[in-house]
């Protein structure tokens with residue numbers, strides 16, 4: 417069986433590896449000149465333990481399975497994987513109910529080692545943090561997702577600089593025009609992240625959701641301030657959104673990130689305010705779900721835009737958890753753009769979404785924790801096509 421995979425992000429590469437392991441002949445096509453160029457190379461680097469997700473959802477199941485597979489993969493390939501642990505901190509009494517809900521969910525999802533701590537207990541874990549209580553997840557880890565992607569790619573047939581421009585179903589499978597080359601496959605799997613809608617349209621399957629790009633901006637801690645955070649410090653998330661709120665994250669290279677916020681980007685690959693694409697914006701605005709989402713969430717949207725423009729808003733968010741931080745401790749660093757699917761009614765699609773149409777499988781929504789879950793999502797997808 418010859419199978420094409422669109423996208424050399426961590427998910428496309430994981431799918432290609434799983435297909436190869438089951439005997440298929442696989443070619444991965446990506447438009448960029450390197451693997452992991454988009455979401456895979458621009459994220460927080462957290463191996464989520466599965467704390468937040470709706471029990472029974474694909475996210476809940478594939479995140480737990482994904483953690484085990486990723487830990488094993490990193491050990492086998494000598495890639496960094498550190499269980500630095502995570503605190504989800506309630507900074508006011510009003511947040512305690514939400515914090516206990518999170519703890520209950522984590523236990524229901526089978527996350528190991530979950531403990532609820534009071535204000536003293538959390539300082540034993542993170543001596544510079546404050547709060548009235550916290551959920552502690554000692555096995556939440558950090559990894560180097562771009563390195564995982566490069567390692568996966570090393571044993572695969574990956575063709576870079578090949579933007580997929582046309583897809584045609586044939587009597588025997590699928591024909592793909594990528595760059596100037598034509599490929600004939602029996603099956604095609606698309607894991608195109610921010611490019612999902614375009615690939616879906618080429619396949620004649622526009623579907624019932626559209627990708628809206630949400631930029632996540634980060635600051636990093638400088639100098640001695642890096643020593644103020646041992647592991648991962650997260651707020652109690654707002655249950656209305658799939659985003660986890662501005663957090664402090666120790667990275668595998670020793671940097672500590674503060675972020676990400678969530679602002680709607682002005683281009684699918686809109687890594688800064690100056691990157692604007694009228695073509696992308698027309699497509700995003702034409703989707704009824706975008707307008708409905710804007711009407712429902714404009715207040716939060718404006719707050720996030722303000723936070724994007726003013727460093728002090730980031731500082732305020734971080735100081736809620738680590739009060740000794742000052743403005744001088746923060747410097748800007750590069751961010752990422754999330755490919756978040758939005759439904760026709762304006763709802764942000766929470767779960768992973770994968771559709772199959774004959775020989776073509778389309779990943780429609782693979783936001784966080786899809787990097788964590790990638791090896792398990794790959795098994796899930798491959799199980800349905802082979």
Ligand SMILES: Cc1cc2nc3c(=O)[nH]c(=O)nc-3n(C[C@H](O)[C@H](O)[C@H](O)COP(=O)(O)OP(=O)(O)OC[C@H]3O[C@@H](n4cnc5c(N)ncnc54)[C@H](O)[C@@H]3O)c2cc1C
Nearest residue numbers: 423425426427447455456459460462580609611632786788
């Ligand atoms: C700010 C931020 C923070 C995050 N934090 C975490 C975290 O801590 N932990 C976690 O588990 N997850 C996190 N995520 C989510 C995670 O990064 C993504 O879920 C994951 O990387 C998705 O992988 P992917 O392969 O589907 O997408 P991508 O890595 O975006 O790959 C898609 C690929 O498709 C290619 N492509 C698109 N269109 C075409 C085309 N027409 N032809 C050829 N190629 C094409 C692109 O070039 C790209 O390489 C975060 C994401 C962001 C943005």
